Amino acid sequence: MSAHSTAAERAAGLAEPPNRRQRARAATLDEIKQTALDLMREQGTVDVRFTDIARAMGLTPPALYRYFADRDELLTAMVTDSFVDLGTTLAEARESMAPEDLGGRFVATCAAYRTWAAASPQRFSLIFGVPVPGYSAPVDGPTTDAAQRAMANLAGLVLANQQGGRLGAPLVGDVSAAFTAFATHKLEEYADAIGPATYQAMLLAWSALHGFVSLEANGQFGWMEPVLRDELFRAQVRVAAVVLGLEPPV
Amino acid sequence: MSAHSTAAERAAGLAEPPNRRQRARAATLDEIKQTALDLMREQGTVDVRFTDIARAMGLTPPALYRYFADRDELLTAMVTDSFVDLGTTLAEARESMAPEDLGGRFVATCAAYRTWAAASPQRFSLIFGVPVPGYSAPVDGPTTDAAQRAMANLAGLVLANQQGGRLGAPLVGDVSAAFTAFATHKLEEYADAIGPATYQAMLLAWSALHGFVSLEANGQFGWMEPVLRDELFRAQVRVAAVVLGLEPPV
DNA sequence: TGTACATCAGTGAACGCGCGTTCACTGATGTAC
DNA sequence: TGTACATCAGTGAACGCGCGTTCACTGATGTAC
Numbered sequence: 001m002s003a004h005s006t007a008a009e010r011a012a013g014l015a016e017p018p019n020r021r022q023r024a025r026a027a028t029l030d031e032i033k034q035t036a037l038d039l040m041r042e043q044g045t046v047d048v049r050f051t052d053i054a055r056a057m058g059l060t061p062p063a064l065y066r067y068f069a070d071r072d073e074l075l076t077a078m079v080t081d082s083f084v085d086l087g088t089t090l091a092e093a094r095e096s097m098a099p100e101d102l103g104g105r106f107v108a109t110c111a112a113y114r115t116w117a118a119a120s121p122q123r124f125s126l127i128f129g130v131p132v133p134g135y136s137a138p139v140d141g142p143t144t145d146a147a148q149r150a151m152a153n154l155a156g157l158v159l160a161n162q163q164g165g166r167l168g169a170p171l172v173g174d175v176s177a178a179f180t181a182f183a184t185h186k187l188e189e190y191a192d193a194i195g196p197a198t199y200q201a202m203l204l205a206w207s208a209l210h211g212f213v214s215l216e217a218n219g220q221f222g223w224m225e226p227v228l229r230d231e232l233f234r235a236q237v238r239v240a241a242v243v244l245g246l247e248p249p250v
Numbered sequence: 251m252s253a254h255s256t257a258a259e260r261a262a263g264l265a266e267p268p269n270r271r272q273r274a275r276a277a278t279l280d281e282i283k284q285t286a287l288d289l290m291r292e293q294g295t296v297d298v299r300f301t302d303i304a305r306a307m308g309l310t311p312p313a314l315y316r317y318f319a320d321r322d323e324l325l326t327a328m329v330t331d332s333f334v335d336l337g338t339t340l341a342e343a344r345e346s347m348a349p350e351d352l353g354g355r356f357v358a359t360c361a362a363y364r365t366w367a368a369a370s371p372q373r374f375s376l377i378f379g380v381p382v383p384g385y386s387a388p389v390d391g392p393t394t395d396a397a398q399r400a401m402a403n404l405a406g407l408v409l410a411n412q413q414g415g416r417l418g419a420p421l422v423g424d425v426s427a428a429f430t431a432f433a434t435h436k437l438e439e440y441a442d443a444i445g446p447a448t449y450q451a452m453l454l455a456w457s458a459l460h461g462f463v464s465l466e467a468n469g470q471f472g473w474m475e476p477v478l479r480d481e482l483f484r485a486q487v488r489v490a491a492v493v494l495g496l497e498p499p500v
Numbered sequence: 501t502g503t504a505c506a507t508c509a510g511t512g513a514a515c516g517c518g519c520g521t522t523c524a525c526t527g528a529t530g531t532a533c
Numbered sequence: 534t535g536t537a538c539a540t541c542a543g544t545g546a547a548c549g550c551g552c553g554t555t556c557a558c559t560g561a562t563g564t565a566c
Contacts, residue, residue, distance in 0.1 A: 021508075021562060028509085046380055051552060063510050065554075121380060128468055130296055130375040148473070172488050176481045182474070203482055204458075204489050211461025212454075218378055223398070224432070231426045232453055238422050239454050239493055271529060271541075278542085301519060313543050315521075 029067055031057060033078055040122040046129070048074065075126075082123040083149065089116050090153050102161050106246060109157060110237045113150075114213045121217040128214065154202055155194070161246055162193055168245035170201035198245065205240035212236045279317055281307060283328055290372040296379070298324065325376075332373040333399065339366050340403050352411050356496060359407060360487045363400075364463045371467040378464070404452055405444070411496055412443050418495035420451035448495065455490035462486045 018026070035056050036048045050071055054061040068074040093112030097104035117124040161167045175183070175196045183196035212233060215221055221229050241248065268276070285306050286298045300321055304311040318324040343362030347354035367374040411417045425433070425446045433446035462483060465471055471479050491498065 019563070024562095025509085044380070049552070050554090059509095060511055061552085062512085062554075062556090066509060071553075125380040128465070128470060129379055130294070130371060130468060171492060172485045174485070174488075178475075179478055179481045182478050200482065200485055204462075204486055207461035207465060207486055208454075208458035208489065209461065210465055211457035211459065211463075213461075214464050215378070215457060215460055218380060220378060225428075228429055228432055231429045232450065235422045235424070235450055236454055236457055238424075239458065239489075242421060243489055269530070274529095275542085299519070300521090309542095310544055311519085312521075312523090312545085316542060321520075 025067075032064065032067055032074070033081060036074060036078060037120065037122060041120065046122055046125055050074075078123075079126050082127050085123070086113075086116055086127065087149055087153070094153075094157065100164075102157070102164050102166055103241075103247065106157055106161070106241065107237055109153065110209055110240065111233075113209060114216070114233055117213045117217040121219075124214070124217050128210075150206060151202065154206055158198065158202055158244060158246075159193060161244075162198070166247045167198070168247070170197045170245040171243045172201065172204065173197055175200050201244045205243045208236060208240050208243060275317075282314065282317055282324070283331060286324060286328060287370065287372065291370065296372055296375055300324075328373075329376050332377050335373070336363075336366055336377065337399055337403070344403075344407065350414075352407075352414050352416055353491075353497065356407055356411070356491065357487055359403065360459055360490065361483075363459060364466070364483055367463045367467040371469075374464070374467050378460075400456060401452065404456055408448065408452055408494060408496075409443060411494075412448070416497045417448070418497070420447050420495040421493045422451065422454065423447055425450050451494045455493045458486060458490050458493060 032053060035053050039048060039052055039056060040046060048071065050064055051061045054064055064074075068077070090109050090112050093108040094105050097108050099105075158167065179200060180196040183199040187194055187196070187199055216229060216233075221232075224232070238248075282303060285303050289298060289302055289306060290296060298321065300314055301311045304314055314324075318327070340359050340362050343358040344355045347358050349355075408417065429450060430446040433449040437444055437446075437449055466479060466483075471482075474482070488498070
């Protein structure tokens with residue numbers, strides 16, 4: 001590979017390994033977001049002051065405008081990052097267990113969801129919480145997307161279990177006609193492998209997990225020892241599994 | 251009753267119906283909090299600007315200092331109010347059903363929890379969410395109290411079911427030794443009527459409900475028709491009931 | 501390989517703004533005799 | 534019942550502050566020939 005790239009290569013947006021400057025820029029971008037996150041954590045808030053970030057980084061505030069057009073753009077980037085990070089974290093957790101170990105994969109994914117939220121409640125709240133002050137979310141943007149993606153992850157696991165013949169009847173069998181119609185429409189992509197009741201169960205199980213995770217991340221379980229919370233979470237995962245009709249994974 | 255109160259009456263802090271001025275003051279206090287809430291709702295935020303409240307009420311900002319020492323005091327009041335309001339709302343829902351109709355009481359209380367949150371996500375987030383920007387919560391204050399109170403409400407219902415002989419075995423029977431010890435200690439007040447497994451189930455059921463409620467209140471179920479959400483919630487209540495080992499209430 | 505030019509990160513001064521809060525005041529409402 | 538005084542809600546002017554943002558600049562890094 002030559003040191004000089006051709007015009008064609010540039011036009012195609014091809015490789016051309018980043019120079020020192022570009023790498024520095026990328027690093028600074030990351031540092032800004034990381035610093036913002038640290039500040040949020042430090043003050044237990046979801047608010048960010050541009051000035052504070054600069055100060056914490058040893059920069060003057062105007063320098064940040066080289067990287068983000070304004071405060072909103074930074075927040076949007078952080079929200080997007082959080083989505084991606086949560087997604088990859090869940091996927092990694094899933095892949096950390098052997099493909100045949102469906103129960104293990106389920107448990108690991110649930111645990112990752114919990115750990116991720118507990119590790120940084122601010123990002124969790126950025127995704128699932130009430131909007132940030134002064135920040136106007138992009139039109140119908142990633143906000144509801146959160147639901148979709150989290151669901152997709154769960155749906156994949158359930159589908160795998162179904163195909164592995166490890167999926168029994170969901171805990172709640174009753175599904176209304178309206179919900180059935182809706183689910184059938186939604187489930188086309190899964191080629192009818194998943195029925196309406198199981199689809200409903202996915203939402204129920206997800207809610208159950210999310211409830212625990214959200215209460216814990218927001219400090220509502222502070223009165224319990226961490227060990228006890230672990231036990232409780234294990235039980236909550238059991239509940240989710242039973243709701244879905246999975247073979248006992250724990 | 252005479253128009254004049256005695257010094258003794260005043261000292262004892264007795265009745266003495268509030269005069270016009272006092273009534274006006276109380277009304278203004280309420281109006282301030284209500285306006286703050288309306289503004290929060292309007293801009294989909296948990297932030298409040300003192301100036302905005304005054305403007306919305308047709309007052310000058312300094313006037314508010316007759317009622318609240320500063321912004322924090324207003325927020326604290328709003329948090330406290332939210333607690334009380336949620337509490338009474340749940341209690342009212344419970345009492346709206348006959349004492350013998352334990353299933354009905356359970357369902358009604360769950361539904362009230364949901365409705366309350368959906369009706370004002372801001373207050374819900376004030377109680378259960380991440381702290382408000384710039385607002386430093388009172389020491390170890392009501393924040394974790396939320397857990398306790400919500401639990402107390404649920405515990406009451408479960409206890410009633412237990413005493414009514416309508417409480418079966420909880421869905422998840424396994425309880426770790428550590429959790430058993432903890433629960434036993436916590437449950438002294440219930441005179442051993444409730445076992446550790448049921449105590450654990452209470453937390454699990456609450457989490458499950460809370461998850462749905464929180465996802466819905468934060469708009470994560472926006473992609474579902476309201477009717478479908480209703481159906482889904484009904485199923486979620488079923489899940490909670492089964493987790494607790496209640497006779498099928500729905 | 502060296503030189504001339506272009507790009508770009510970061511600075512420092514400056515701005516406008518709006519917010520929280522204070523203060524001395526006015527006028528209405530309530531209280532004591 | 535009337536008068537004198539006390540209380541208190543609300544005003545308007547003023548303050549300090551810190552934040553977001555702009556602008557013209559400097560100096561370092563990268564690029565073309």
